[in-house]
Amino acid sequence: MSLIELIEGPFWTFSASLFVIFVFWRLVSILDLRRRGAPPKPQGSRLAGAIRALVVRFVPRSPFTRSGRVWFTTLAGYAFHLGLFVLLLAAVPHVEFIEKRIVALPWEPISRTGFIIAAEISFLGLIMLYTRRFVDPLVRKISRPDDHIASLLTFIVMLTGCMALGRQSVFLRGLHMGLVELWLIYFPFSSLMHTFTWPISRLVTGWEAGRRAVRW
Amino acid sequence: MVILPQVPGALPGAPASRPTRRRRALLGPWLALVAFLAALFLAVLMLASVSAQTAEPLVSVRPPEGAVPVAPPTLRAPGVPRRPLGFDAPENTLGSKSDSDIWRAIREGAAGTTSAPRPDDGMLIEGRRPPFVKAPRPEIFTRPPASGLLADFTRADWWARIRNAEAGLPRIGGYFLGVVLAVIVLYAFIRGPMPVEGGFSGRRIRRFRLSQRVVHWSIAIVFILMALTGLALQLGRPFLIPLIGKDAFSVIATASMQAHNLFGPVLIVLLVLLFITFLPGNFPSRADIIWLIKGGGFFGGHAPAGRYNLGEKGWFWTATLIGALLGATGIIMLFPDDLGTRALLEISVFLHGAGALIVIAYLMGHIYLGTYGTEGTFEGMVTGCVDENWARTHHELWLKELEEKGEIEECRE
Ligand code: HEM
Numbered sequence: 094m095s096l097i098e099l100i101e102g103p104f105w106t107f108s109a110s111l112f113v114i115f116v117f118w119r120l121v122s123i124l125d126l127r128r129r130g131a132p133p134k135p136q137g138s139r140l141a142g143a144i145r146a147l148v149v150r151f152v153p154r155s156p157f158t159r160s161g162r163v164w165f166t167t168l169a170g171y172a173f174h175l176g177l178f179v180l181l182l183a184a185v186p187h188v189e190f191i192e193k194r195i196v197a198l199p200w201e202p203i204s205r206t207g208f209i210i211a212a213e214i215s216f217l218g219l220i221m222l223y224t225r226r227f228v229d230p231l232v233r234k235i236s237r238p239d240d241h242i243a244s245l246l247t248f249i250v251m252l253t254g255c256m257a258l259g260r261q262s263v264f265l266r267g268l269h270m271g272l273v274e275l276w277l278i279y280f281p282f283s284s285l286m287h288t289f290t291w292p293i294s295r296l297v298t299g300w301e302a303g304r305r306a307v308r309w
Numbered sequence: 310m311v312i313l314p315q316v317p318g319a320l321p322g323a324p325a326s327r328p329t330r331r332r333r334a335l336l337g338p339w340l341a342l343v344a345f346l347a348a349l350f351l352a353v354l355m356l357a358s359v360s361a362q363t364a365e366p367l368v369s370v371r372p373p374e375g376a377v378p379v380a381p382p383t384l385r386a387p388g389v390p391r392r393p394l395g396f397d398a399p400e401n402t403l404g405s406k407s408d409s410d411i412w413r414a415i416r417e418g419a420a421g422t423t424s425a426p427r428p429d430d431g432m433l434i435e436g437r438r439p440p441f442v443k444a445p446r447p448e449i450f451t452r453p454p455a456s457g458l459l460a461d462f463t464r465a466d467w468w469a470r471i472r473n474a475e476a477g478l479p480r481i482g483g484y485f486l487g488v489v490l491a492v493i494v495l496y497a498f499i500r501g502p503m504p505v506e507g508g509f510s511g512r513r514i515r516r517f518r519l520s521q522r523v524v525h526w527s528i529a530i531v532f533i534l535m536a537l538t539g540l541a542l543q544l545g546r547p548f549l550i551p552l553i554g555k556d557a558f559s560v561i562a563t564a565s566m567q568a569h570n571l572f573g574p575v576l577i578v579l580l581v582l583l584f585i586t587f588l589p590g591n592f593p594s595r596a597d598i599i600w601l602i603k604g605g606g607f608f609g610g611h612a613p614a615g616r617y618n619l620g621e622k623g624w625f626w627t628a629t630l631i632g633a634l635l636g637a638t639g640i641i642m643l644f645p646d647d648l649g650t651r652a653l654l655e656i657s658v659f660l661h662g663a664g665a666l667i668v669i670a671y672l673m674g675h676i677y678l679g680t681y682g683t684e685g686t687f688e689g690m691v692t693g694c695v696d697e698n699w700a701r702t703h704h705e706l707w708l709k710e711l712e713e714k715g716e717i718e719e720c721r722e
Pocket residue numbers: 516525528529530532533583587591617620621622624625628672675676678679680686687688689690
């Protein structure tokens with residue numbers, strides 16, 4: 094079996110299975126972290142608090158709306174993530190791959206130009222956010238190795254993907270695919286898990302705030 | 310006995326090794342990043358040459374044995390719609406005709422048909438003067454082949470000659486960058502890094518805002534990516550193919566081209582941001598002349614400068630103006646069908662390649678001075694703060710101005 098067959102066959106199955114199993118395991122263990130013992134009497138609506146947090150946290154909170162830095166992270170963050178979703182889920186080669194290996198997606202892939210623009214927006218966001226991690230003394234101090242590994246791995250996956258766009262080299266396709274598989278294996282054990290945990294954390298914090306009738 | 314390193318000029322009793330330690334801690338993650346990228350690059354190179362040796366090429370450019378030759382396909386016949394959006398499908402698109410046969414036919418003047426109205430549009434490649442060389446002097450076409458780039462430039466087939474891998478821009482450009490690199494290395498060996506006069510004082514003052522630092526390093530990453538991929542494409546034929554072979558180079562070439570095309574617009578956005586954030590302080594002033602007369606302090610002595618010195622101002626304007634040229638010509642080449650006439654495309658290819666060589670040469674000097682070449686400069690662009698003595702050494706007039714206006718912002722941990 095050649096390397097490319099290994100990468101596109103058994104190794105893909107292996108890494109995708111690890112991804113699913115451990116993401117599931119981590120989500121279950123997080124949800125299982127319920128507070129033990131009788132909860133204190135609620136002072137306000139928990140559900141309203143939870144929903145409010147889920148929605149309101151999409152934009153910076155009012156004390157920070159005058160801060161350029163907050164707007165920078167917000168906009169660059171959206172640029173990176175939205176661009177990434179578009180190219181991940183709507184680019185022709187991805188749609189084709191997902192259809193062949195997993196499930197037929199109910200939407201049409203977008204045009205090559207559209208998806209390249211999405212990739213450009215995403216790269217711009219990622220690069221600016223990542224350089225900021227180095228040059229902002231505070232963010233630099235609170236960064237852990239995981240933050241660097243997760244960002245660099247994501248960047249390299251995206252970069253090799255864009256290098257393989259010509260679809261002219263098996264080697265480049267294999268390189269991209271192999272890195273995607275490493276990324277999938279790393280994912281459940283890292284900060285990349287925030288892909289799935291962000292709504293949970295917002296709902297839980299909002300629920301608690303609602304219970305105490307705190308507005309924030 | 311352990312001898313602790315002493316920072317020259319530090320006050321007795323002061324924590325002598327602090328600035329050194331801080332600088333080392335600063336370099337740590339950068340070294341890791343550079344090592345990571347270098348390792349990745351090496352791995353790609355190695356794997357590319359291995360896979361090129363072992364794997365079957367996906368797209369064969371040669372016709373199979375016994376293939377029946379057919380007439381060269383017209384590129385886009387009238388009435389045939391443009392290829393739909395989506396992906397190029399290189400596999401077997403050429404049928405049994407080999408690339409080289411088709412290109413040979415084109416070079417020898419094969420004409421296609423086109424619905425475009427301009428008279429010479431049916432001709433795929435033909436000799437042409439550069440648009441700014443005026444009247445076609447007839448003897449130009451009969452004169453024996455001239456030698457030298459300048460002479461070539463006025464010939465009818467100037468474009469093909471300039472792109473010639475053996476004698477054209479790719480080879481000359483490679484030598485040019487090699488010479489620039491050699492001069493920098495030689496200077497580094499002879500003079501070493503420029504020290505801070507009086508040593509580090511320990512008092513640090515604000516030089517760059519967070520937005521400037523974010524923009525600077527973002528553009529540094531993208532610019533270097535563009536430079537590496539662009540150089541691979543421009544210098545690949547004369548310098549990489551003899552080293553790694555055509556098959557491995559084909560992998561690097563397609564990867565470079567895709568990345569270069571995709572990151573181009575990202576660089577344009579960052580160049581605009583760079584222009585906005587770094588414009589203040591980069592206008593020429595009388596102090597620049599004195600700085601120039603004193604040789605910029607490169608050969609000893611003190612050369613006073615304002616917020617930026619003449620060399621830095623030159624870099625700012627080179628990066629932004631040639632950057633704009635590269636952006637404009639790059640966009641034309643990205644959309645050749647919609648934006649380019651042939652003359653425009655030819656001149657774009659030339660200006661893009663030549664302009665890039667100039668910025669890359671300047672960038673090499675900039676990187677040298679920003680890292681090893683001057684003590685304490687790198688720190689300024691990472692933390693935003695520089696040592697007071699650094700400012701006095703390199704930007705005395707800027708420091709004085711800040712002091713006079715009472716605008717010095719001290720940096721604390
Ligand atoms: C690895 C690559 C690079 C390194 C190590 C580097 C390093 C530095 C450093 C240390 C400074 C501060 C100089 C001072 O305090 O006066 C600086 C300034 C600057 N850099 Fe870079 N740089 C790099 C790439 C780039 C690129 C690619 C660009 C633009 C396309 C750029 C544009 C500038 C500009 C505009 C300044 C302000 C000074 C001036 O106006 O020239 N740098 N750089």
